[in-house]
Amino acid sequence: MDEAGSCASGGGFRPGVDSLDEPPNSRIFLVISKYTPESVLRERFSPFGEIQDIWVVRDKHTKESKGIAFVKFARSSQACRAMEEMHGQCLSPNDTKPIKVFIAQSRSSGSHRDVEDEELTRIFVMIPKSYTEEDLREKFKVYGDIEYCSIIKNKVTGESKGLGYVRYLKPSQAAQAIENCDRSFRAILAEPKNKASESSEQDYYSNMRQETLGHEPRVNMFPFVGEQQSEYSSFDKNDNRGQEAISKRLSVVSRVPFTEEQLFSIFDIVPGLEYCEVQRDPYSNYGHGVVQYFNVASAIYAKYKLHGFQYPPGNRIGVSFIDDGSNATDLLRKMATQMVAAQLASMVWNNPSQQQFLQFGGNSGSQLPQIQTDVVLPSCKKKAPPETPVKERLFIVFNPHPLPLDVLEDIFCRFGNLIEVYLVSGKNVGYAKYADRISANDAITTLHGKILNGVRLKVMLADSPREESNKRQRTY
Numbered sequence: 148m149d150e151a152g153s154c155a156s157g158g159g160f161r162p163g164v165d166s167l168d169e170p171p172n173s174r175i176f177l178v179i180s181k182y183t184p185e186s187v188l189r190e191r192f193s194p195f196g197e198i199q200d201i202w203v204v205r206d207k208h209t210k211e212s213k214g215i216a217f218v219k220f221a222r223s224s225q226a227c228r229a230m231e232e233m234h235g236q237c238l239s240p241n242d243t244k245p246i247k248v249f250i251a252q253s254r255s256s257g258s259h260r261d262v263e264d265e266e267l268t269r270i271f272v273m274i275p276k277s278y279t280e281e282d283l284r285e286k287f288k289v290y291g292d293i294e295y296c297s298i299i300k301n302k303v304t305g306e307s308k309g310l311g312y313v314r315y316l317k318p319s320q321a322a323q324a325i326e327n328c329d330r331s332f333r334a335i336l337a338e339p340k341n342k343a344s345e346s347s348e349q350d351y352y353s354n355m356r357q358e359t360l361g362h363e364p365r366v367n368m369f370p371f372v373g374e375q376q377s378e379y380s381s382f383d384k385n386d387n388r389g390q391e392a393i394s395k396r397l398s399v400v401s402r403v404p405f406t407e408e409q410l411f412s413i414f415d416i417v418p419g420l421e422y423c424e425v426q427r428d429p430y431s432n433y434g435h436g437v438v439q440y441f442n443v444a445s446a447i448y449a450k451y452k453l454h455g456f457q458y459p460p461g462n463r464i465g466v467s468f469i470d471d472g473s474n475a476t477d478l479l480r481k482m483a484t485q486m487v488a489a490q491l492a493s494m495v496w497n498n499p500s501q502q503q504f505l506q507f508g509g510n511s512g513s514q515l516p517q518i519q520t521d522v523v524l525p526s527c528k529k530k531a532p533p534e535t536p537v538k539e540r541l542f543i544v545f546n547p548h549p550l551p552l553d554v555l556e557d558i559f560c561r562f563g564n565l566i567e568v569y570l571v572s573g574k575n576v577g578y579a580k581y582a583d584r585i586s587a588n589d590a591i592t593t594l595h596g597k598i599l600n601g602v603r604l605k606v607m608l609a610d611s612p613r614e615e616s617n618k619r620q621r622t623y
Contacts, residue, residue, distance in 0.1 A: 172318075173219060175226050176217055179238065185216075188216060188238075195225050196222060199221055227267065227322045229248065230250060231318065270337055271336070273331075273333045274309055283298065291317060291321075292320065293313060295314050298311045299311065310437070337426070394446065394468050397469060398468075414453065416453075420439075454467070521598075522594065528560055528563045530565050538584050538587070540609040541609055548575060552568070555577065555579075565579065567580045595607065
């Protein structure tokens with residue numbers, strides 16, 4: 148026995164320093180009598196599972212036990228069950244003081260944790276978007292008594308994001324679920340609620356997005372390094388993985404742990420980021436995260452641009468799609484529609500003579516692409532007759548380019564009483580004329596600052612024609 152303690156008798160496996168927390172929460176911390184021998188510890192704790200090491204902490208000079216010991220199990224569920232059943236028990240009939248058993252402190256946790264610690268009982272899972280809370284409970288109740296299940300939903304639409312939490316009554320039950328559930332759920336221990344409140348999940352992501360913008364540089368901080376040789380083959384950008392599922396959600400893996408702020412800074416380089424979340428993997432000390440974009444085009448671009456990205460320099464991150472149950476064909480169709488809409492808008496803008504052909508579909512009678520937006524638009528309404536008096540004019544600014552006239556008319560006629568909508572030649576601006584002020588105000592409220600078919604709109608009240616004629620001509 149060395150100065151640090153005693154190793155497991157009879158040879159066998161003894162984990163190194165780097166393996167003490169693999170898998171995490173597989174080591175227990177004991178407060179025992181100074182006179183308790185290692186043999187008693189082995190006898191009392193071996194029924195809970197395979198013991199890889201026992202370490203009795205001793206005084207460096209006197210070699211006497213300090214009344215503290217560690218027991219390393221092969222699995223997290225074994226360590227958790229030992230804590231649950233042995234905490235507060237006496238090891239032998241002669242002992243008058245019960246022992247204390249905790250999950251030992253690791254590099255990822257700030258202190259020893261006990262049976263009541265929520266961090267050990269709540270797991271985070273990835274689920275099909277069609278799952279209800281009852282479906283989630285049905286899948287995971289086989290591993291133990293569930294206190295509650297919850298599914299993360301979009302705050303606006305109420306649609307499931309394909310992410311959920313399961314809270315068990317005992318740590319060993321949560322560990323069993325992580326170890327034995329289908330790997331497609333990617334179950335891991337959830338962050339404590341004080342770090343990210345489940346009840347305000349959307350607010351948390353939104354606040355994190357705002358706070359991060361001022362913390363770190365977002366582009367120069369993560370330079371690409373053009374090395375030909377990948378650090379390990381699984382992160383090779385040319386890796387051929389066959390038919391990979393395509394979705395708006397990405398899994399991020401790194402050998403170096405990262406924070407949510409760092410993850411956000413990396414992936415916000417690609418426009419359209421909806422949220423990101425960092426979770427701990429119980430089987431390693433790698434960094435793991437989930438990133439979701441508002442559209443599949445951004446996710447595809449991020450996947451192929453950031454897979455193999457070096458952060459920090461010398462450490463390549465791995466990025467892969469997470470199958471969220473979405474129809475990949477439908478997602479690609481929508482992405483293609485957006486691209487076609489952008490191409491058509493560009494063609495119209497560069498060649499105004501094409502507008503009439505596109506507006507009426509040429510000789511083929513084909514229809515223009517549908518409007519792609521997150522804005523909830525009213526149903527289409529009839530236009531007002533051209534001779535109707537104008538009650539209100541709206542001034543529209545487009546970024547980066549104007550929308551086609553027929554798309555623009557389709558959007559603005561939905562608020563009723565639209566007389567005419569037109570573009571100013573050679574400029575990224577246009578006007579809409581309404582026969583009713585309420586309809587015009589509704590259009591401003593709904594459309595100002597919103598993105599439609601990849602174009603951001605600014606919609607505001609226009610100056611009267613008389614006032615406009617007295618001003619110097621604007622340049623845009």
